[in-house]
Amino acid sequence: MKSIAVKNIKGRPARSVILVVISMLLTFAIFGGTMVISSLDSGLSALENRLGADIMVVPFEATTQKKFDDIVLQNAPGYFYMDNARVQQVLEREGIAQASEQFFLASASASCCSVAVQIIGYDPETDFTITPWIKKSYSDSLGELDVVVGNDLNAFVGDTISFYGVDCKVAAKLDKTGTGFDTAVFTTKDTIKRLIQSSVDLGMNIFGKVDPENTVSCIMINAAAGFTPEEVVNDINLHVKNVKAIQSKELISGVSDSLGGVSGIIRVLICAVWILGVVILLLAFTMSVNERRKEFAVLRVAGAARSRLAGIVLGEALMICIIGSILGVLLGFAVILPFNGVIEQALGLPFLLPGAGRCAGYALASLLLCTLSGTLAAAVSALRISRIDTGVILRGDN
Amino acid sequence: MILSASGLTKSFYRKTANSNRFTAVDDVSIELKDGVLTVLMGRSGSGKTTLMNMLSGLLQPSSGSVELDGKDIYSLGDKELSRLRNRSFGMIPQGQTAVSSLDIFENIMLPFFLYKDSTPQDEEYARELMKRLDIAHLEAAKPAELSGGELRRMAIARAVVRKPMVIFADEPTGDLDDENTSVVFEFLKESAHQGAAVMVVTHENDAKSYADTLLEMKSGKIV
Numbered sequence: 001m002k003s004i005a006v007k008n009i010k011g012r013p014a015r016s017v018i019l020v021v022i023s024m025l026l027t028f029a030i031f032g033g034t035m036v037i038s039s040l041d042s043g044l045s046a047l048e049n050r051l052g053a054d055i056m057v058v059p060f061e062a063t064t065q066k067k068f069d070d071i072v073l074q075n076a077p078g079y080f081y082m083d084n085a086r087v088q089q090v091l092e093r094e095g096i097a098q099a100s101e102q103f104f105l106a107s108a109s110a111s112c113c114s115v116a117v118q119i120i121g122y123d124p125e126t127d128f129t130i131t132p133w134i135k136k137s138y139s140d141s142l143g144e145l146d147v148v149v150g151n152d153l154n155a156f157v158g159d160t161i162s163f164y165g166v167d168c169k170v171a172a173k174l175d176k177t178g179t180g181f182d183t184a185v186f187t188t189k190d191t192i193k194r195l196i197q198s199s200v201d202l203g204m205n206i207f208g209k210v211d212p213e214n215t216v217s218c219i220m221i222n223a224a225a226g227f228t229p230e231e232v233v234n235d236i237n238l239h240v241k242n243v244k245a246i247q248s249k250e251l252i253s254g255v256s257d258s259l260g261g262v263s264g265i266i267r268v269l270i271c272a273v274w275i276l277g278v279v280i281l282l283l284a285f286t287m288s289v290n291e292r293r294k295e296f297a298v299l300r301v302a303g304a305a306r307s308r309l310a311g312i313v314l315g316e317a318l319m320i321c322i323i324g325s326i327l328g329v330l331l332g333f334a335v336i337l338p339f340n341g342v343i344e345q346a347l348g349l350p351f352l353l354p355g356a357g358r359c360a361g362y363a364l365a366s367l368l369l370c371t372l373s374g375t376l377a378a379a380v381s382a383l384r385i386s387r388i389d390t391g392v393i394l395r396g397d398n
Numbered sequence: 399m400i401l402s403a404s405g406l407t408k409s410f411y412r413k414t415a416n417s418n419r420f421t422a423v424d425d426v427s428i429e430l431k432d433g434v435l436t437v438l439m440g441r442s443g444s445g446k447t448t449l450m451n452m453l454s455g456l457l458q459p460s461s462g463s464v465e466l467d468g469k470d471i472y473s474l475g476d477k478e479l480s481r482l483r484n485r486s487f488g489m490i491p492q493g494q495t496a497v498s499s500l501d502i503f504e505n506i507m508l509p510f511f512l513y514k515d516s517t518p519q520d521e522e523y524a525r526e527l528m529k530r531l532d533i534a535h536l537e538a539a540k541p542a543e544l545s546g547g548e549l550r551r552m553a554i555a556r557a558v559v560r561k562p563m564v565i566f567a568d569e570p571t572g573d574l575d576d577e578n579t580s581v582v583f584e585f586l587k588e589s590a591h592q593g594a595a596v597m598v599v600t601h602e603n604d605a606k607s608y609a610d611t612l613l614e615m616k617s618g619k620i621v
């Protein structure tokens with residue numbers, strides 16, 4: 001014969017299902033919420049890494065573009081240029097340890113992409129922000145007309161994509177980053193200059209007849225030892241005309257503020273759901289045990305010790321909570337894994353799922369926490385039933 | 399084998415004009431001997447159930463003692479006393495006492511189920527009891543499907559399945575028809591003759607004819 005707790009669970013399927021569902025929702029809320037918060041945190045640090053430099057210098061007129069933040073933070077399609085003279089003046093300033101130029105171009109239409117994508121060119125000789133990312137997926141250096149595509153783009157290694165009539169080969173596809181990296185295309189300085197030239201030749205460049213050899217979109221800079229990024233930014237803005245130096249910290253402060261707000265709300269919600277769930281389980285277990293007081297008295301008459309009664313109540317709760325928590329974690333995965341793109345769009349924030357190990361850790365922790373709190377909620381009933389006054393209950397239906 | 403109680407008293411909190419205590423059982427001494435069917439009668443509220451609960455180890459007396467073969471059962475800890483109840487006492491409480499999630503056979507085997515110590519012979523005996531009590535065909539049924547008389551017979555089978563030394567029955571025929579009533583008394587009488595000490599609390603006048611010892615309670619005392 002199976003244990004009495006198992007029999008009780010099976011004997012009252014409706015009650016058991018309701019309890020399982022409650023503990024499932026409790027676990028789902030805690031696990032799902034934690035996953036979202038952690039994904040937002042990873043998204044933010046991915047964004048910080050994506051910038052990868054203390055300072056970004058752009059042509060002054062670019063900062064008045066409405067989409068400026070989206071272009072530099074999310075790799076939204078869009079571009080702006082400054083000439084080499086301005087770049088040279090910037091590079092002559094003090095306090096610069098590393099500097100590398102980048103070149104932007106938005107594609108008009110490409111076979112891979114239903115919408116325009118941002119193409120970003122970097123200088124392999126000086127670059128320190130993009131290469132480390134690409135290195136994770138592609139260790140060779142990019143050849144002429146080779147491109148690396150973001151994870152969300154519908155193009156695969158070996159494919160050919162055409163930009164402004166120039167065929168480029170997909171040399172690598174990046175890992176998922178949860179940022180604008182996922183929808184961008186990366187290539188070298190030399191390749192992007194050919195693409196810019198081609199856009200000019202086709203009359204499709206919004207700046208008309210620009211000279212690719214004399215255009216730079218932005219300069220990424222790291223401050224040298226002994227200089228704070230703030231000092232370097234102020235120095236550049238004071239002495240170089242028609243450029244704008246911006247601290248990366250400032251650029252992402254908008255994002256990190258709203259991220260802090262969203263995670264704060266989710267944290268409060270998790271707490272509320274947790275308290276509510278525990279209270280509901282507490283009531284549900286109390287009701288389920290109260291309703292069976294007479295049955296517990298019968299067990300006592302048949303020779304069950306007080307501790308045994310408590311054990312049966314706890315055993316029932318433990319089984320219900322374990323089953324519920326496992327289902328809750330599975331539900332969490334089932335919602336977050338396939339829909340993380342939707343969640344990212346809905347929140348409008350960078351969203352990067354933690355790695356498998358961290359996910360498993362959160363799953364296990366939520367499982368333990370919910371099982372523990374559910375069982376603790378049942379402990380109240382267990383304690384009460386162990387103090388049962390069998391005599392009173394058996395007199396009960398005189 | 400003898401269950402003997404001396405000076406058993408139980409009082410409950412109850413506010414009256416001149417005191418806060420109400421004495422439900424008042425200085426009762428009683429002996430239950432093997433082979434003897436004791437019938438305890440008395441008006442409702444006279445303290446019969448309270449006395450029986452104290453004798454069966456379910457209710458701690460306010461004073462007095464209950465001894466099984468000279469050993470004070472209330473000196474035992476809860477675990478030991480529970481095990482003693484499980485092994486040596488069979489009780490048929492008032493009212494319905496089925497565990498709804500167990501089927502009839504499992505309900506009857508409950509005393510073994512609790513300690514997971516049944517043998518095939520025990521199961522055989524349980525089936526034999528079910529035959530004698532005419533509920534063999536209900537073995538796999540759930541309590542909700544049974545009538546009052548069938549449930550009562552199930553409770554009787556459960557009380558005796560471990561062949562206890564003492565059998566307590568609290569108004570076992572209260573809600574039964576005449577036919578079921580005589581089945582129950584016959585069965586209890588037979589159990590006594592097989593060597594158990596049996597105590598039956600009842601209103602039933604017919605019970606007198608089955609009694610080896612007839613006692614009456616009035617206001618907490620045996621008269």
Ligand SMILES: Nc1ncnc2c1ncn2[C@@H]1O[C@H](COP(=O)(O)OP(=O)(O)O)[C@@H](O)[C@H]1O
Binds near residue numbers: 395411
């Ligand atoms: N737990 C209790 N608390 C207060 N009063 C009780 C309790 N149990 C029994 N009594 C009182 O003790 C008296 C005897 O009760 P009981 O033993 O059930 O009588 P009987 O079984 O003879 O009908 C009753 O007046 C009842 O109200």
Ligand SMILES: [Mg+2]
Binds near residue numbers: 398446447448492
């Ligand atoms: Mg009574």
